[in-house]
Amino acid sequence: MPTDPVAVYVHIPFCPSKCGYCDFNSYAMEGDVIDRTVRAIVTEIRRSRQKGRPAKTVFFGGGTPTFISEPQILSILEAVFETHPPIEGAEITSEANPGTADITKFVAMRRGGFNRMSLGAQSFSNSDLLTLGRVHRSDEIGRAFSVAREAGFDNLNLDLMFGLPGQDGTGWHRNLDTALALAPEHLSLYCLTIEPNTAFYRLQLKGQLDLPDDDVQVAMYEDSVARAAAGGLEQYEISNFSKPGFECRHNLCYWDAEEYMGYGPGAVGSTETEFGRIRYTNLKHPDGYCKAIELNLPLSCDSEILTDEMRRTERIMLGLRLNRGLPIGEVLLKHQAIDKVVAKGWAEIDGETMRLTPQGRHFCSEVALELI
Numbered sequence: 001m002p003t004d005p006v007a008v009y010v011h012i013p014f015c016p017s018k019c020g021y022c023d024f025n026s027y028a029m030e031g032d033v034i035d036r037t038v039r040a041i042v043t044e045i046r047r048s049r050q051k052g053r054p055a056k057t058v059f060f061g062g063g064t065p066t067f068i069s070e071p072q073i074l075s076i077l078e079a080v081f082e083t084h085p086p087i088e089g090a091e092i093t094s095e096a097n098p099g100t101a102d103i104t105k106f107v108a109m110r111r112g113g114f115n116r117m118s119l120g121a122q123s124f125s126n127s128d129l130l131t132l133g134r135v136h137r138s139d140e141i142g143r144a145f146s147v148a149r150e151a152g153f154d155n156l157n158l159d160l161m162f163g164l165p166g167q168d169g170t171g172w173h174r175n176l177d178t179a180l181a182l183a184p185e186h187l188s189l190y191c192l193t194i195e196p197n198t199a200f201y202r203l204q205l206k207g208q209l210d211l212p213d214d215d216v217q218v219a220m221y222e223d224s225v226a227r228a229a230a231g232g233l234e235q236y237e238i239s240n241f242s243k244p245g246f247e248c249r250h251n252l253c254y255w256d257a258e259e260y261m262g263y264g265p266g267a268v269g270s271t272e273t274e275f276g277r278i279r280y281t282n283l284k285h286p287d288g289y290c291k292a293i294e295l296n297l298p299l300s301c302d303s304e305i306l307t308d309e310m311r312r313t314e315r316i317m318l319g320l321r322l323n324r325g326l327p328i329g330e331v332l333l334k335h336q337a338i339d340k341v342v343a344k345g346w347a348e349i350d351g352e353t354m355r356l357t358p359q360g361r362h363f364c365s366e367v368a369l370e371l372i
């Protein structure tokens, strides 16, 4: 077993309700099932074959991690720390829904070891939030932000989405400016995508989803990059911006195709084993996941050994998203393809590195397909 530090992800699959656009592994459940799942997650972590391997980052995502109680959150974090002792300065993040902010919980989480919080704001417009099916309202975002600061979090992210039904450029400016006025260390800005098996997908099929057209979405994205930069947040990935030194180190592990442990229902991990790099996905539904843990049955619903070619493909698809680019020769091998995307103005060469141009960021998948 490798002994070097690894990224650790924990999936908490519960939410107060299901948002209309959500295709994450999340369930609007409450009561005993939460206690049972928390116990199962703790057991899974304690049984890890990679026990003893230090954590360089820990990320609690979901779902809504802050929907569960602070003793439940902290019991899982304690199991993580016992199994993967954090290295000095490890980044320990939890996602949080602004509607679930509570000073007692946030203080307990900060004292328990979390040092970064990511607030799922999505929009500062109540009408957007209602459309999206979010449980929080606009004024709760600023309140959650202040509560997090008061609790001692000096590394805060806000998630916002653009391209929402009925949203125009002015509405998006207002959202961005309100977010920037809070002075977060990090912003994640994603365009809404309509995924199959969501309420939004069904509305779209019926022609009942009034989405901004592609040109408006492109303008919203360009505007985000310019406004974030003017607000002191540097773009380091297609959708992510931070103050210098506050890039999300956990997500950088994904984009750099490094190893990561995944615990909890539906969590995905990618780790080195005696057979090579294996990517696995845990059983998704909390009931099936808990049964597997309780009966000591296999926990993965999917696993595969990644060949060298699959790993290089993954490295290109993920690494291209980063502003720092990818090394030529080591990862990018097809020189004709590199020349082609450079000639199109989608990429530029800097010494031994190739990176997307601002124009190329709109064609990341096309560039990746050329290079693979």
Ligand code: SF4
Binding pocket: 014, 015, 017, 018, 019, 021, 022, 023, 024, 026, 062, 063, 064, 097, 120
């Ligand atoms: S809060 Fe997030 S995970 Fe939960 S339902 Fe909404 S989008 Fe999905």
